[in-house]
Amino acid sequence: MNTSVSSARIRHQRTALALCLAFAAHGAALAQQSAAPAEDAAALRVAAPPVLARMLRSTDAPETAQKLLTSAGARPLDTREAKLDLVIGLTTSKIWNPATQRNDTVELRSYKSPGTDPNIPFVAPTVVTAPGETVRIALKNGLDPEPDCAQPSLNTPHCFNSTNLHSHGLWVSPSGNSDNVMLTLHPGVSFEYEYNLPADHPAGTFWYHPHLHGSTALQVSSGMAGALLVRGARLPSPTRNGDLDTLLREASSDQPMAERLLMFQQVAYACRNSAGKIKTDAKGNWICDPGDIGRIDNYDDQFGFGTWQKSGRYTSVNGVVLPTFTGLQAGKLERWRLLHAGVRDTVNLQLRALNARVAAPVGLAGVALENWVSKNCTGPVLSQFEVAADGLTHGQIIEKRENVLQPGYRSDVLVVFPTPGRYCVIDAAAPASASVTQAAEDRQLLGIAEVAGPFAPAFEPRALILQQLTASAERNMPNEVKPRVLAELRDGLRLGAFVPHRDIPKSEVNGNQELYFNITDDDQYQVDGNSYAPKQARDLILGRTEEWTLTSKRGGHPFHIHVNPFQVVAIYDPSGKDVSVSGEPNDPQYANLRNTWKDTLFVKQGYNVVIRSRYERYIGEYVLHCHILDHEDRGMMQNVRMLVPDGKGGGISANSHH
Incomplete structure (x- = not known):
């Protein structure tokens, strides 16, 4: 990188x-x-x-x-x-503030x-x-x-x-x-x-x-x-899976595939007037006048429902608002590491070709820039081929036209641009049910990708990926596993030799857990009916494998648990239909999630999300919580206490001497 x-x-x-x-x-x-x-x-x-x-x-x-x-x-x-x-x-x-076309001091x-x-x-x-x-x-x-x-x-x-x-x-x-x-x-x-x-x-x-x-x-x-x-x-090897890094190498050499890191952040700074109120323009967007200093200092008006949209701020990429991505070559495969390090907005990443004849939208921001994107970022949507989520390699590459990233998510994707030119990197529109904001989101420009020539011969992305990965496997894989790796790649781009964890079958499960998120009418943020209390904990026992059912009574919340990842079993919509394979017509984020490994997963209101997890190696106390981080700070968190088995079906705390 x-x-x-x-x-x-x-x-x-x-x-x-x-x-x-x-x-x-x-x-x-x-x-x-x-x-x-x-x-x-x-x-x-x-x-x-x-x-x-x-x-x-x-x-x-x-x-x-x-x-x-x-x-x-x-x-x-x-x-x-x-x-x-x-x-x-x-x-x-x-x-940089696109609304004013100048830098804000923060x-x-x-x-x-x-x-x-x-x-x-x-x-x-x-x-x-x-x-x-x-x-x-x-x-x-x-x-x-x-x-x-x-x-x-x-x-x-x-x-x-x-x-x-x-x-x-x-x-x-x-x-x-x-x-x-x-x-x-x-x-x-x-x-x-x-x-x-x-x-x-x-x-x-x-x-x-x-x-x-x-x-x-x-x-x-x-x-x-x-x-x-x-x-x-x-x-x-015949007895152990390997690291995906050993496969993601150039087809013509043993050098690692080119890659880049894109870290998305939402910096919700505000400037205040003499009365301590956030300064806004006539449309209600937050503004900073010359000489003002923007800060993040108050949860009451800088976090919460609707605040990110109201702010008029833009998601930054690697610390820069509306960057230009260069060094891209038409027909060249790259690994993009996508990391949602933001707090308050769903990023629905989409790549589309830009109209080559369009003039620069100097001075456009907000609705005007959204309209410009709708009019000019109109080329075919480029597929992203996801090889891993949350740092954990998939059993099969997942093709995505839209890559829905909730706070805390990571997505490793293979990307290739078909022709030279300019491409829009977009945070696409999302329905209210699919977003952490709990409101429908308009599309927003994240940046522009400049792709250099010369023109590559016409190709189909899946075929190109198969060609390059099989060439890498031929060159780099040990002889004793090479036939397996090649056969799996040719069978729908499967990556079975690189998955870090074994599947968890139902027969291995020896316990169950249930969890629900809720926000009460009096604004209490809860897990299982309780706001965070450090002396209360969910007891789990080392060595067990359990199936969890997650749901939310109000709003959607990204569930995150520390230490042990989990495997997705099923995601049932309110009608009882499992959408973990097909996804939903207006929301692609659950498509092809069945059997994938994660450490953070969005739980939509009224849905039942079923996952399984092994408790391995580590004891002690840690947490699970909603990764809308102001929800966590307000109480949507719970301690987890991993106990040592007592030999009688129960557990013993690490601090116990008896």
Whole structure:
């Protein structure tokens, strides 16, 4: 993966060619996104922020690798460790506002690390590691003290300058200084997190973000989030599945396939008047006048139903609003790692060719820009071929015309553009039932992709993918598994030799769990009828395999559980129809989910979502919650206590001495 910066690429012109460039001028010339071969895990410890510097590759000479590590601010380390220093502080910077065609000044909480680009500070460094390695993140809370931050209720957002850290999706211990979200790091406190990835940890796309109850949404919405990539080099064998990374390699060489990371964020900053009210224009959209400073400081009017749409803000990609993606080549297959690190909006990713003769929509925003997109982003929809979700490889590649990403989701897709030209990267329209906003969403432009020539011969994307993956398998797979890998690819692009977990049959299930989300009429956010209470927990027993039924009584909510992922069994709509294969006519997000592995899954109101999970290896206390993070902060969370079996059918707490 290579994401570079080039100020020469972004100019504010009033010509047709400047369509995409005009969008990017606001970002201080920082939005260029280029792809390069992915690196071998052993060659890389910590990558700079996605828009700052390219990652190392396995082909780099040692002296080149050391130079790049030094320039990125990382220290030479043992080859089995990844190390990152993070300092949390208030950062003043600029964010482009399409409504006014100028940069807004903002002051937001952010992660700072050696090498952080001051022009794009609201996106954290990308950490790259491998199975069997240790990730160490030295976190220092440099925010100002809050001596009187406590609230009368635990589930009233509070203590916005206190924090902790969560490694979302990692299969590691939830205790001690590992993925322990029960810790509180007050201002002035430093703490080193240590994530010991087991040797059999899945390779995939994960991420990290704050997770202190009461301040999570405010801090994540400020841009405090970063990607955490686990790269794998394990080839499949007759007795063990391998890492998908070993297959996603160039057809003509043994080099990794080109890839790029797209991290979506929703930074809901606002400027206030002398009375403390959010400034708005005549249409009700939030505005910041010259000289104002935008901040995120209040849950009551900056989060909640309808606030993101009312704000008029735009989803950013890798810290930039309306970027231009370059380095794309017609007919060249790429791996895109999509990561929804936002709080308050569903991203329905769609790629469409742009009318080549259209003029640049300089000065357009809001409804006017939506209308422009509807009129000019009219080319055929490009398919995205999903190979993994939430960092977990699928048993079969899933073709998607729209890729619905809820907060917390990750999606690894193979993408190929058929011809040179410009393409619209769109957040497509979505019905109310499919969105975390619980309101119908209009389409929004996320950015423009510039695809270079020459024209590639006409091809069918599935056939191209099959051709390249079979060529890679012929070159890279061991002889004892090569026939199986090739046969599965030719049988509908199946990836059975690379799935990280065994299917969970009904015969393995030895317990059941039920869970429902609800928001009461008096605005209580609940799991199973209770708002979050840290002394209450759902007891589970290590070694069991259980089937869960998830539902929601009011609104749709992305269910997320820490530590152990789950496999989707069925998704029943209110009429009792299982839509986990076919999906729904007006909402594609449930299509082809049956048997896939996830760690976050949207639960629509009135639906019954059935999943299964094995409780393996790790004991201790962690949480499950709604990943609309202000819902979590207001109480839609529950502790999970994983117990040691007592030999009598029950469990014993890790803290018990009897």
